[in-house]
Every structure is written in structure tokens, then in C-alpha cells.
Amino acid sequence: MNLLLNLSIFFFAVIIHEYAHGWVAWKLGDSTARFMGRLTLNPLAHIDPIGTIFLPLILLITHSPVLFGWAKPVPVDFFNLKNPKQGMIWVGLAGPVANILFAIALSLLLKIPLLLASYLAVSVVTTAIMANLVLAVFNLLPIPPLDGSRVMMGLLPYNLSVEYAKIEPYGFIIIFALLWMNAINTIIWPVVISLARLLGVNFGM
Structure with missing residues (x-):
């Protein structure tokens, strides 16, 4: 499959992910994303040059078995949430859960005989x-x-969560270091394969 199509598919998954964060935050009391025009499926609102374009492109070019990245984070003011600590958990889970639900919905398409007749569609x-x-x-x-x-x-006691948050300025350094050591692929791919098999999809190893 060509590079542009792969990137487009990945980008659409990212949009769903970010929209879910904003939507759940809005439902839990924070309208920041909505007021800033980020509660939208418009791809232009979510592009992050590094996470949405550069990193996925590099991974595709280098034939990485795992394609990942990120969009421009949807702004969330957790203090606006009805229950900030609990809300942080739900907002955090919203994106991944949305992607998993969408993957489940897509897997149902593979049960349609007409679609199975098309190699491109599959x-x-x-x-x-x-x-x-x-x-x-x-x-x-x-x-x-x-x-x-x-x-x-959201799960940690307040004092521990404050200490844990201090890691954030170094987060991307940690991610790229793990990527360089191939550790992220090693962690992610077996889990993805297992989830895919649960959906009746076999990517192979």
C-alpha cells in the first residue's frame, strides 16, 4: 500500500483519538477544546508536524513494524472537570478506547463477503x-x-502524582530513547497482535 494512503489512514486514527479526548472532557465539564475549535474532525486542527507527519513518515520509510505518533494535544483544563482526579482518568482513556472501538467496528467490515472480494479494501x-x-x-x-x-x-495519591508529573519535560526524550533501542516496538507489537487476533485479524509477526 502506498505511503500517502498509509499516512492518511494513520492520521484519521489520530483525529478520532484526539476528538474523543475533547468530547469526554466537554461532557465532564471542560469546554476548553470546544472553545478553541479543537472539538472537530477537521484534520487541520490536529496536525502536529513531528508526531503526525515526520515520525510516522520516518517509520514508514524505515519499514518499522509499528506505526505510531501523536497529534497536537487537545487542550484540557482538568480543574474545570466536575471531578478533576477521576476525570483525568476518563479523559486519558477516551482516546485509546475510541481507537479500540473503531478497530472493533472495522473488524466487522471484514465479515462482509463483498468487501473480502477486494484485496485493496481488505x-x-x-x-x-x-x-x-x-x-x-x-x-x-x-x-x-x-x-x-x-x-x-489520576490513580496515584496526590503527592505521588505531583512527583510523577515532573517526568513530563523529559517524556519525549524517554520515548525517542526507547524507540532508538527498539524497546517500544518490542512492547507494543505483541499486544497489538494479541488484540488483533481477538478481533479475528491476523497481521503475522
Whole structure:
């Protein structure tokens, strides 16, 4: 499948992910994303030059088995939430859960005989399932500022969450270091494969 199509599929998964964060935050009391025009499926509102374009492009060019990245984070003021600590957990989970639900919905398309007759259609749907699962699993890593860290902060006692948050300025350094050591692929890919098999999709190893 060509590079542009792969990037488009990945980008759409990222949009769903970020929209879910903003939507859940809005429902829980914070309208920041809505007021800033980020509660939208318009891709231009979510592009991050490094996370949405550069990193996925490099991973595709280098034939990485895992394609991941991030969009411009949807702004959330957790203090506006009805229950900030609990709300942080739900907002953090919203993006990954949205991607997993979308992957489940896409997997149902693979049950349609007419679609199965088209190699291109099967390839697009399968790639979209992979993109959504990878994005979900990657973002659940407990490395600030990824979603998993928001969940962790919501679960930790206040004093520990404050200390944990101090890691955030170094988060991307940690991520790129793990990427360089191939550790992220090692962590993510087996989980993605397992989830895919639960959906009846076999990516292979």
C-alpha cells in the first residue's frame, strides 16, 4: 500500500483519538477544546508536524513494524472537570478506547463477503485496524505526556502524582530513547497482535 494512503489512514486514527479526548472532557465539564475549535474532525486542527507527519513518515520509510505518533494535544483544563482526579482518568482513556472501538467496528467490515472480494479494501481495512490498535496501545504507555500517564496520575495519591508529573519535560526524550533501542516496538507489537487476533485479524509477526 502506498505511503500517502498509509499516512492518511494513520492520521484519521489520530483525529478520532484526539476528538474523543475533547468530547469526554466537554461532557465532564471542560469546554476548553470546544472553545478553541479543537472539538472537530477537521484534520487541520490536529496536525502536529513531528508526531503526525515526520515520525510516522520516518517509520514508514524505515519499514518499522509499528506505526505510531501523536497529534497536537487537545487542550484540557482538568480543574474545570466536575471531578478533576477521576476525570483525568476518563479523559486519558477516551482516546485509546475510541481507537479500540473503531478497530472493533472495522473488524466487522471484514465479515462482509463483498468487501473480502477486494484485496485493496481488505488491505485498507486491515491497515486501519492496525493503526488504531497501535495508537491505542502506544498512548497507554505510562510515559508523560502520553494518555497512560494521565490515567496513572489520576490513580496515584496526590503527592505521588505531583512527583510523577515532573517526568513530563523529559517524556519525549524517554520515548525517542526507547524507540532508538527498539524497546517500544518490542512492547507494543505483541499486544497489538494479541488484540488483533481477538478481533479475528491476523497481521503475522
